[in-house]
Amino acid sequence: MGIYFCDVSYTHAKRTPMEHRAVKCITLSIPDGQIIAIMGSSGSGKSTLGQICAGLLKPDKGTVYVDNIPIDNRKIRSQLRNKIAYVSQFPEHQLFEETVFLDIGFGLRRMKYSDHKIITKVKKTMELVGLDFERYKDRSPFQLSGGEQRLAALAGALIKEPNIVILDEPTVGLDPLARMKFHALLTFLKRTRRISIVYITHDLQDALEHADRLIILHNGELVYDLKATSIQRVLEHPGIPLFPTPLLRLVKELEFIFPEIIDSEIVQENKLLTYVTERLIRN
Numbered sequence: 001m002g003i004y005f006c007d008v009s010y011t012h013a014k015r016t017p018m019e020h021r022a023v024k025c026i027t028l029s030i031p032d033g034q035i036i037a038i039m040g041s042s043g044s045g046k047s048t049l050g051q052i053c054a055g056l057l058k059p060d061k062g063t064v065y066v067d068n069i070p071i072d073n074r075k076i077r078s079q080l081r082n083k084i085a086y087v088s089q090f091p092e093h094q095l096f097e098e099t100v101f102l103d104i105g106f107g108l109r110r111m112k113y114s115d116h117k118i119i120t121k122v123k124k125t126m127e128l129v130g131l132d133f134e135r136y137k138d139r140s141p142f143q144l145s146g147g148e149q150r151l152a153a154l155a156g157a158l159i160k161e162p163n164i165v166i167l168d169e170p171t172v173g174l175d176p177l178a179r180m181k182f183h184a185l186l187t188f189l190k191r192t193r194r195i196s197i198v199y200i201t202h203d204l205q206d207a208l209e210h211a212d213r214l215i216i217l218h219n220g221e222l223v224y225d226l227k228a229t230s231i232q233r234v235l236e237h238p239g240i241p242l243f244p245t246p247l248l249r250l251v252k253e254l255e256f257i258f259p260e261i262i263d264s265e266i267v268q269e270n271k272l273l274t275y276v277t278e279r280l281i282r283n
């Protein structure tokens with residue numbers, strides 16, 4: 001269930017003094033089973049693009065196609081609600097029930113699932129995202145930490161088994177282990193269910209490690225759509241709001257030490273470690 005953006009623009013607060021054109025003429029294709037990281041500086045239009053993708057904002061120019069169907073009216077957008085899941089930058093805004101169990105199972109109750117099926121699915125989904133069922137099910141979602149709220153909102157999004165998941169800064173507030181588990185979950189979902197995952201992040205190294213593609217926005221425009229291995233070329237480009245991570249700086253240093261050009265695949269920690277270790281053993 002791919003998404004295709006054809007020349008899409010969006011203006012916030014139209015015809016008011018706050019009017020702002022946040023997304024400008026974006027053409028973009030998101031096929032099945034890809035993890036796509038959306039990056040760019042604050043205010044570059046990432047969340048706006050994510051909300052258009054989720055069908056929450058209607059473009060004022062251009063068309064979004066889901067599965068080759070133009071999403072140009074409210075009826076089609078509401079039919080897609082169960083197919084496209086969205087977790088906002090502020091997950092606390094998405095939680096509203098008395099308990100974590102009720103919150104995560106909300107969508108299934110609306111779809112008239114049996115109580116037994118709801119319990120089974122809520123338990124399974126909570127465990128999938130790393131929230132222990134017994135420990136969290138009766139707690140108020142409002143008394144969870146920021147990271148726990150993010151995981152609860154993610155469980156609520158995944159429980160309806162969507163085809164497309166849009167996550168706005170999903171790893172904010174997660175500890176390193178939860179972060180690692182979160183990325184392993186995305187890879188698992190992509191491989192087993194062929195879900196397309198669009199996630200907005202400011203963490204370049206995270207994106208290089210886990211995303212198939214990086215979409216880079218600048219002032220509402222899509223300035224780069226590239227694979228992780230092309231990142232060095234972009235970093236050298238003036239005006240792009242991305243800075244080399246420690247690992248990318250190390251790769252640059254290695255290019256001075258070792259005579260050959262370092263393989264552009266080395267943007268990930270495990271690949272760099274293998275490369276350096278092999279060189280040390282050989283020398």
Ligand SMILES: Nc1ncnc2c1ncn2[C@@H]1O[C@H](COP(=O)(O)OP(=O)(O)OP(=O)(O)O)[C@@H](O)[C@H]1O
Nearest residue numbers: 012013018020022041042043044045046047048049
């Ligand atoms: N409701 C609104 N009314 C007017 N302007 C808005 C509104 N919402 C967002 N904007 C503006 O649109 C632009 C894009 O906002 P958006 O939230 O998409 O950026 P972002 O790249 O996600 O930023 P961040 O990384 O800080 O979350 C910003 O300049 C913002 O000020």
